[in-house]
Amino acid sequence: MEANSAIKEGNAVNVREMIEEKKSKRSMTNVIELIMPKVLLAIATISILTTIGILFTLLSETIEFFSRVPFLDFFTGTVLRPLSQNPEFGVLPLLTGTIISSVIAMFVAVPIGLMTAIYLSEYASDKIRRLLKPMLEILAGIPTIVYGFFAFTFVTPILRELIPGLQATNILSPGIVMGIMIIPMVASLSEDAMSSVPNSMREGALALGSTKLEVTKKVIIPAAMSGIVASFVLGISRAIGETMIVTIASGSSKNFTFDITQSMQTMTAYIVEVSSGDAPSGSTIYYSLYAVAMTLFVFTFLMNLLARYISRKFREEY
Amino acid sequence: MALSQKVNIAYNEKGGPLLDVNTDKKIVYNTKDLNLWYGKDHALKNINLAVYEREVTAIIGPSGCGKSTYIKTLNRMVQLVPTVRISGDISYRGKSILDKSYKVEDLRTRVGMVFQKPNPFPKSIYDNVAYGPRIHGIKNRKILDQIVEKSLRGAAIWDEVKDRLNENAYGLSGGQQQRLCIARCLAIEPDVILMDEPTSALDPKSTLKVEELIHELKKEYSIIIVTHNMQQAARISDKTAFFLNGEVVEYDETDVIFSNPSDKRTEDYITGRFG
Amino acid sequence: MALSQKVNIAYNEKGGPLLDVNTDKKIVYNTKDLNLWYGKDHALKNINLAVYEREVTAIIGPSGCGKSTYIKTLNRMVQLVPTVRISGDISYRGKSILDKSYKVEDLRTRVGMVFQKPNPFPKSIYDNVAYGPRIHGIKNRKILDQIVEKSLRGAAIWDEVKDRLNENAYGLSGGQQQRLCIARCLAIEPDVILMDEPTSALDPKSTLKVEELIHELKKEYSIIIVTHNMQQAARISDKTAFFLNGEVVEYDETDVIFSNPSDKRTEDYITGRFG
Amino acid sequence: ACGSGNEEATTETNEQTASDQTEATEDETEEDATSDLSGSVVVDGSGTVYPLMSVIAEEYMYTEQENVSVEVSRAGTSAGFGRFLVENGTDFNNASRQIKDEETAEADAAGFEVMEMKVALDGLTFVINKENDWATDLTKEELISIFHHDGGVTKWSDIRPEFPDEEIKPMGPNENHGTYEFFYEKILDKEDLVDHVNLQQEYSTLVNLVSEDVNGIAFFGFGYYVNNQDKLQAVNVDFGNGPVEPSLETIGEDAQYAPFTRPVFTYLNVDNAKAKPEVLDFALFVANNVNEFAGETGFAPLPEEEVQAYVDALEGLK
Amino acid sequence: MKYVDAAVVQKKMNSRLATNSIAKTIFLLSTMFGLIVLAVLIFRVLSEGITWINIDFLTGRLSTHADRAGIMGAILGTLWLMVVVAPVTMLIGVGTAIYLECYAKRGRIHSFIQTNISNLAGVPSIVFGILGLTIFVRALDLGNIILAGGLTMALLVLPIVVVASQEAIRAVPAQLSEASYGMGATKWQTIKNIILPAALPGILTGAILSLSRAIGETAPLVVIGIPALLIPFPGGIMDRFTVLPMQIYYWTLDSSLVAEYANLAAATIVVLLVVLFLLNSIAIVIRNKFQQRY
Numbered sequence A: 001m002e003a004n005s006a007i008k009e010g011n012a013v014n015v016r017e018m019i020e021e022k023k024s025k026r027s028m029t030n031v032i033e034l035i036m037p038k039v040l041l042a043i044a045t046i047s048i049l050t051t052i053g054i055l056f057t058l059l060s061e062t063i064e065f066f067s068r069v070p071f072l073d074f075f076t077g078t079v080l081r082p083l084s085q086n087p088e089f090g091v092l093p094l095l096t097g098t099i100i101s102s103v104i105a106m107f108v109a110v111p112i113g114l115m116t117a118i119y120l121s122e123y124a125s126d127k128i129r130r131l132l133k134p135m136l137e138i139l140a141g142i143p144t145i146v147y148g149f150f151a152f153t154f155v156t157p158i159l160r161e162l163i164p165g166l167q168a169t170n171i172l173s174p175g176i177v178m179g180i181m182i183i184p185m186v187a188s189l190s191e192d193a194m195s196s197v198p199n200s201m202r203e204g205a206l207a208l209g210s211t212k213l214e215v216t217k218k219v220i221i222p223a224a225m226s227g228i229v230a231s232f233v234l235g236i237s238r239a240i241g242e243t244m245i246v247t248i249a250s251g252s253s254k255n256f257t258f259d260i261t262q263s264m265q266t267m268t269a270y271i272v273e274v275s276s277g278d279a280p281s282g283s284t285i286y287y288s289l290y291a292v293a294m295t296l297f298v299f300t301f302l303m304n305l306l307a308r309y310i311s312r313k314f315r316e317e318y
Numbered sequence B, C: 001m002a003l004s005q006k007v008n009i010a011y012n013e014k015g016g017p018l019l020d021v022n023t024d025k026k027i028v029y030n031t032k033d034l035n036l037w038y039g040k041d042h043a044l045k046n047i048n049l050a051v052y053e054r055e056v057t058a059i060i061g062p063s064g065c066g067k068s069t070y071i072k073t074l075n076r077m078v079q080l081v082p083t084v085r086i087s088g089d090i091s092y093r094g095k096s097i098l099d100k101s102y103k104v105e106d107l108r109t110r111v112g113m114v115f116q117k118p119n120p121f122p123k124s125i126y127d128n129v130a131y132g133p134r135i136h137g138i139k140n141r142k143i144l145d146q147i148v149e150k151s152l153r154g155a156a157i158w159d160e161v162k163d164r165l166n167e168n169a170y171g172l173s174g175g176q177q178q179r180l181c182i183a184r185c186l187a188i189e190p191d192v193i194l195m196d197e198p199t200s201a202l203d204p205k206s207t208l209k210v211e212e213l214i215h216e217l218k219k220e221y222s223i224i225i226v227t228h229n230m231q232q233a234a235r236i237s238d239k240t241a242f243f244l245n246g247e248v249v250e251y252d253e254t255d256v257i258f259s260n261p262s263d264k265r266t267e268d269y270i271t272g273r274f275g
Numbered sequence D: 001a002c003g004s005g006n007e008e009a010t011t012e013t014n015e016q017t018a019s020d021q022t023e024a025t026e027d028e029t030e031e032d033a034t035s036d037l038s039g040s041v042v043v044d045g046s047g048t049v050y051p052l053m054s055v056i057a058e059e060y061m062y063t064e065q066e067n068v069s070v071e072v073s074r075a076g077t078s079a080g081f082g083r084f085l086v087e088n089g090t091d092f093n094n095a096s097r098q099i100k101d102e103e104t105a106e107a108d109a110a111g112f113e114v115m116e117m118k119v120a121l122d123g124l125t126f127v128i129n130k131e132n133d134w135a136t137d138l139t140k141e142e143l144i145s146i147f148h149h150d151g152g153v154t155k156w157s158d159i160r161p162e163f164p165d166e167e168i169k170p171m172g173p174n175e176n177h178g179t180y181e182f183f184y185e186k187i188l189d190k191e192d193l194v195d196h197v198n199l200q201q202e203y204s205t206l207v208n209l210v211s212e213d214v215n216g217i218a219f220f221g222f223g224y225y226v227n228n229q230d231k232l233q234a235v236n237v238d239f240g241n242g243p244v245e246p247s248l249e250t251i252g253e254d255a256q257y258a259p260f261t262r263p264v265f266t267y268l269n270v271d272n273a274k275a276k277p278e279v280l281d282f283a284l285f286v287a288n289n290v291n292e293f294a295g296e297t298g299f300a301p302l303p304e305e306e307v308q309a310y311v312d313a314l315e316g317l318k
Numbered sequence E: 001m002k003y004v005d006a007a008v009v010q011k012k013m014n015s016r017l018a019t020n021s022i023a024k025t026i027f028l029l030s031t032m033f034g035l036i037v038l039a040v041l042i043f044r045v046l047s048e049g050i051t052w053i054n055i056d057f058l059t060g061r062l063s064t065h066a067d068r069a070g071i072m073g074a075i076l077g078t079l080w081l082m083v084v085v086a087p088v089t090m091l092i093g094v095g096t097a098i099y100l101e102c103y104a105k106r107g108r109i110h111s112f113i114q115t116n117i118s119n120l121a122g123v124p125s126i127v128f129g130i131l132g133l134t135i136f137v138r139a140l141d142l143g144n145i146i147l148a149g150g151l152t153m154a155l156l157v158l159p160i161v162v163v164a165s166q167e168a169i170r171a172v173p174a175q176l177s178e179a180s181y182g183m184g185a186t187k188w189q190t191i192k193n194i195i196l197p198a199a200l201p202g203i204l205t206g207a208i209l210s211l212s213r214a215i216g217e218t219a220p221l222v223v224i225g226i227p228a229l230l231i232p233f234p235g236g237i238m239d240r241f242t243v244l245p246m247q248i249y250y251w252t253l254d255s256s257l258v259a260e261y262a263n264l265a266a267a268t269i270v271v272l273l274v275v276l277f278l279l280n281s282i283a284i285v286i287r288n289k290f291q292q293r294y
């Protein structure tokens, strides 16, 4: 017995029949259906290949580097003289340069970013927030080369007026400008964290007669702590990886010092210096590029992991 | 005695049920000992139900009782949820649809579905209706034109939209959108139409229109409709199944269910004592 | 005749109402011709209402009638919504609270509030209760200890939490959380407690506990409670106001409202004919 | 921009003369066939020579061969040799010192011939801050003692008692640069520099450092001084016969500034020149025009015979 | 017994309120700080560069003579770079997003790829430069041409496109795809006909943002090596090139050679900022215009 009734007789077009008929010819659709997931999987693995590519290039050359320069010498050496006749490859000057510039940046970005976030999330009216936020985002979208130019031609001269003894190239000015660059990132991530604290929490505190400041300090910030801290860590990670600002405004002295009026080099700026000198492959200095890049990669990788760990682990449950 | 126990079925050569011997009516869907779990959550329990051709079968029951789950099982949409496990059997026109070899795309071209919230595509009215035929390979513009007109007429919305076929479907009112969705479903000339609370997002006037439409459609299609509006079930359906906690408490002629239910729980529900 | 029309008030020197001359009862809140708009949406219309000391005043009415809006006006929480406009007057203990010079922080230390969903802070139980006293400058740990104990006892939850004061408040059950919120509110020794459907998120057992608690609290505090559980209003309140579409339809002794309402709409609502 | 009228004219000529109805716009090149070249010429190396070579390259592209791309980079002499002395390396390497034996050996190993072309004379110039009014005239020995690791000088007063009692800040280009190597090999006789010398990759950084630091003193090619006379002053050097001011007149192989005068070079990959007519053509252009541009970029020109010898040698390669 | 002394509460109230208003002012000033810096930065750049911007500067060739230098080469270089970056990131980014959102089972592979992408987003751009130098420039021996630079940039901005596309796809209501499945459409048909068109605005927004990131990046190109003087205009992706940020970099460095280079750098910054501003405006327009209507 034929189950499919032919009730649509007399119609100008019999769609059902046409569909049945086309179905047999639609092997193409089936093929696409089969291969598409595989094609897409292949595409999705490109991101993994990128990571592998990074790890592989960095690792293989880094290993070669450490076969020439002992591991300990690299990580405990305070002298970096890669190009000299008697080269020395101590990474500590770069590490201090990197850490000091990032710390300076965070001294700018953390308080200002956090206070900006508080203002936007707790004090500003909807209208003002909608006006200010995109303007701050512009700050985040400015290319770092522009900040480098700004640090070198504007901030440094001003700072030199204020701080006698500040070198023409120094770590302070790029540190500060990096901080400014990071403000929007800290502000917007912290603001997200604070706005996602439920309103009922705010109302509960306000109903007890709290001022907005008290609500923010005692309820909102503790509740949003994980997100706020994560934003700081991401900010540091960003500062560590920032290149052009320091390259332009801090010169290439490899001082091992904690004096922020001095020029210092960061890991990123070292990479720029060595690669714009175009180190001949095979030389130790060439491999040092990869060792430093590997150190940088590990640094930022750990920071990003930490940020993710913090925001997941300490997520408040409300 | 409830209908599900009264049914006496003739089977086809492959063992699929086709005909109710008692009433001589063609059976579209036959569900046998269907169980369904969402993860550990036992959402459908031992469902047995026969759906007849060119009738409106209503499924009623309190929220969460499994109505949507059941109706989505009939076109295997429920399997889009990854955690779903199913046991038992559903045969459609004598073939088991839970069988791996039954292509869902095939099933769904024969079994159309209309959802609770009107969900037109963010395309023009025309493209909405032509969507189904197109994906099934019909490209000829003339034929598509005819299909679109016929479907929109079938869904009783042609007159309202014929001058704005190229406008975005989101410009329509909720009730119009729902009829457009019905038209979209008619365009592939299904055999069965599943409707999951098709009027619950609509105002009374639009509801009435859709109900009238269902009455019309029944002449050509078998319709299964979920509703928690008892009056609606009473008004438009031929048979009614009452679900509770994933079980079919009672399944019978709509008249019987509403005037003389055999189960106390059915009566309680219908008279509004719970749910 | 409804209560709101029966009131005969004695005024203080500044012109604020203090005493109902008819009953010799102290008036805590007096609302006069209050109108409130959310943007263009007229949410409260000509409200006139007097709330008496050490009584439970219940506010009932269907969803969206303005109950929450009204009660939030009493501690000016409603003004957190930027689009709100208010006309008319509310005086609390004889002083107009809608006056700019009246500091909201001040008002809210005297008028505590308990919300529909329990909203403890993500801190320890102890810190939740100590929050209010601390912001008001009480730092002495001994005194805080005493306040915390007294408030938790007052909220009838002391025995359940006394051994885990330093645990996070989110470890408590919903009912316990709600009583904790009440304790938090008691810790600043308010004069009035506003409660917006405080039991609607709770199971029946917890609801009962909170209701008993309200009965106790009434000895020391004036309580205004929003509820859409009519039985609850009948059980716990002294006076009941019935709101509809932003208006007070009827306001009277709870007995009168539930046994002998003077307005047809009140009767309809109470007997469940709408809402 | 000025020269645009000229440019357009040239452009037109070149567009019309798709094949060979060309007449060379300038008549220095003798053969018509060469005036319609295309392809690219890659020049890297000395930062000192960069200003001269970039101007010549620009002139060549603007007026001579529209379709030849001469790219000039300035990794530094030594780094440049790194890119030059490999297979498929750069076509030219500018150098502010002569090629070393081991570098010549590398070229042999790579299997190509290198041609040395002197392009101009440069005076190693010591620059100090404009406000420095004591160190304007120094003897050769005094200068060397500032930079020599054994010079025993850290303060100005160590040089002459009447000088200020302040730390000297010696600076210079880093080891990527031929200038450094010239200084190290020819002036310091391969003795190490003082430890606290501040070596930079970019000459601009040095200019800035000295122009902003009264106690700074740096050395680099005369050209960088000429272009920054408004910010810096040059030290007049006493080679035994009284102070000599570095200038185009005094810089010369036999002139007064001779002890600090050095030739600067460009090295041509002869195999590339034979294989690619545009490389040879550019080499010829350099030889023919270098004296014309030397002065304006701060170099003393070479004797005409010497230049003519290169022209002849290059013609021989055709 | 009363613990809370109303008088004390009253006394403290005023100082609490004062603290609150002071704090509010400080917070507002902090917010303004960033904006003021922005204003100063833009003002500085404009005042140094604006008079140098004219048609000849925009359309002219590069030159060592400041008064006839133009940035057409850098503009074209930037454009050609985008010709590589845009399709490559779109293809890989959207493909990855579709795979993650529509095909991958929530489990190991899914979270592995997802974690990997968020890690990539945090890798410093200079490390991508080293990757590009090692793989594209050297190992594949492409040299420092547009293709090599573009591929490097594409990988760098890939996470932006992936995340934006994922969000856009996730935002397409399930009822739309259900409707499509309900008509018998296959998965790919549903993705192609329903999900992607609906997610397109979000995807485009992400793509534009990623492009503006790529346009402004300098560090990876410094590593790859861009000539300081390159006069001819690039004509295809196999040509060597320079881009606007590199030109800014070199002119800033060389401002000690020729003082006017500082103005050229500033003028180029103005051009770069205008380009970025336009791109972002387009992104905002797309976002607003096609905001979900379902």
Ligand SMILES: Nc1ncnc2c1ncn2[C@@H]1O[C@H](COP(=O)(O)OP(=O)(O)OP(=O)(O)O)[C@@H](O)[C@H]1O
Pocket: B038, B041, B043, B061, B062, B063, B064, B065, B066, B067, B068, B069, B070, B081, B228
């Ligand atoms: N995707 C899902 N994952 C897990 N559980 C589900 C899912 N969908 C439904 N359920 C559960 O299955 C049971 C039946 O749900 P179903 O949606 O079928 O009820 P319903 O009768 O349609 O209710 P309503 O009238 O509210 O639409 C409920 O307990 C529900 O929580």
Ligand SMILES: Nc1ncnc2c1ncn2[C@@H]1O[C@H](COP(=O)(O)OP(=O)(O)OP(=O)(O)O)[C@@H](O)[C@H]1O
Pocket: C038, C041, C043, C061, C062, C063, C064, C065, C066, C067, C068, C069, C070, C081, C228
């Ligand atoms: N923040 C707001 N903005 C705009 N309109 C609002 C806002 N809050 C409430 N309304 C409107 O004001 C009216 C009264 O709302 P309200 O919340 O007071 O009602 P309710 O009686 O508490 O209802 P329910 O029982 O549902 O809580 C409603 O029409 C509501 O839509």
Ligand SMILES: [Mg+2]
Pocket: B067, B068, B069, B196
């Ligand atoms: Mg349902």
Ligand SMILES: [Mg+2]
Pocket: C067, C068, C069, C196
């Ligand atoms: Mg409410």
Ligand SMILES: O=P([O-])([O-])[O-]
Pocket: D045, D046, D047, D048, D049, D075, D076, D077, D078, D095, D096, D173, D176, D177, D178, D179, D180
């Ligand atoms: O840049 P150098 O000329 O010193 O190599």
